[in-house]
Amino acid sequence: MFEKCEAIVIRATDYGETNKIVTFFTREWGKVAAMARGAKKPSSRLSAVTQLFTYGYYLIQRSRGVGVLQQGDIIDSMRATREDIFTAAYASYIVELTDKITEEHQRNPYLFELLLQTLQYMNEGRDLEILASIYETKMLSVMGIPPKLDYCAICGRTEGKFSFSIKEAGFLCHRCEQYDPHRIPLSAAAVRLLRLFYYMDLSRLGAISVKEETKKELRSVLSSYYDEYSGLSLKTKRFLMQIDELKKVSGSRKHQAESESGNG
Structure with a gap:
């Protein structure tokens, strides 16, 4: 029996010459995988609806293993995300992180809403690095490794100047x-910001401007914490670091060119 669900495509793997195995994160059932027959063919009605990051309604025949996808109706194709290398890199990291830390058939409406909102913000052109940091921070409780952000991990004091200890979490x-x-x-x-990211309702995110120095601090804490406690090794994270370096080099060259032009 085919059942309707609201879902986001978080992974698509080629299977044979014409098929795909698509992993969806659904509002109703959590993570499920389904065979999309003929989806690799450009003319297939399943081609567009099985592209990475696509959000829509799907008819899926579920099973304990890989189910079967019958059809899909797109709500948001996230086209702008796929067409920009930087946005696609950050979005790929978000969906791979979600994929790696979730088990199949475990319903989590909170996580579904968090993933959807983050991808939509990215697609709208919001600050990618901040959105990734918010998502990473919120995922710590989902993974069962929440940090102590309300007080000193040693003495419990809530006031004063703070640093972050990976050892004391x-x-x-x-x-x-x-x-x-x-x-x-x-x-x-x-x-x-670490406290704000952990507790805030993402749907209420307004305009946010963060200095590069502060972003660097956040990256340092979150990367070190994930390395120590998550046990994850994500291909998209490594690619993201390369992309960031490329972006910095490109920005530096642009700034240099503008300076030389101004001096001329």
Whole structure:
């Protein structure tokens, strides 16, 4: 029996000459995989609806293994995401992270809404790095490795200047810094944003502007924390780091060219 679901395509793998095995994250059932017969053919009615990041309604015959996709109706193709290399890189990281930490057939409407909102914001052209940081921060509780962000991990104080300790899995106040010589120094802005990202309702995200120095602090904390506690090794994360380096080099060259032009 085919059942209707609301879903996002988070992975699509070629199978044979003309078919795809598509992994969906659904609102109703969590993660499910389905065979999309003929979807590799450009003329197939399943070709467009099985592209990565696509959000829509799908008719799927579920099974314990790989089900069968009958049809799909697109709500949002996320076309702008796929057409921009930077946006596609960040979105690919988000969906791979979701794929890696979820089990099949485990319903999680909160995570579905979080994934959908993040992808839609990315598709709209919002700050990709900040959106990725928010998603990473929120996923820590989903993975069962929440950091201590409300108080010092050693003494419990809630006031003062804080750094972040990977060893203690949370903030350290200035009185307890000696407990971790490898702590990561943080500005007051980075401390505030980590807490905000963890607790905020993403649907209420307004305009947000974060300095590059603060973004660097957030990257340092989140990357180190994931490396220590998640056990994940994601291809898209490595590619994202390469993309970021390329972006920095491109921006530096542009700035240099503008300076030379101005001096001329």
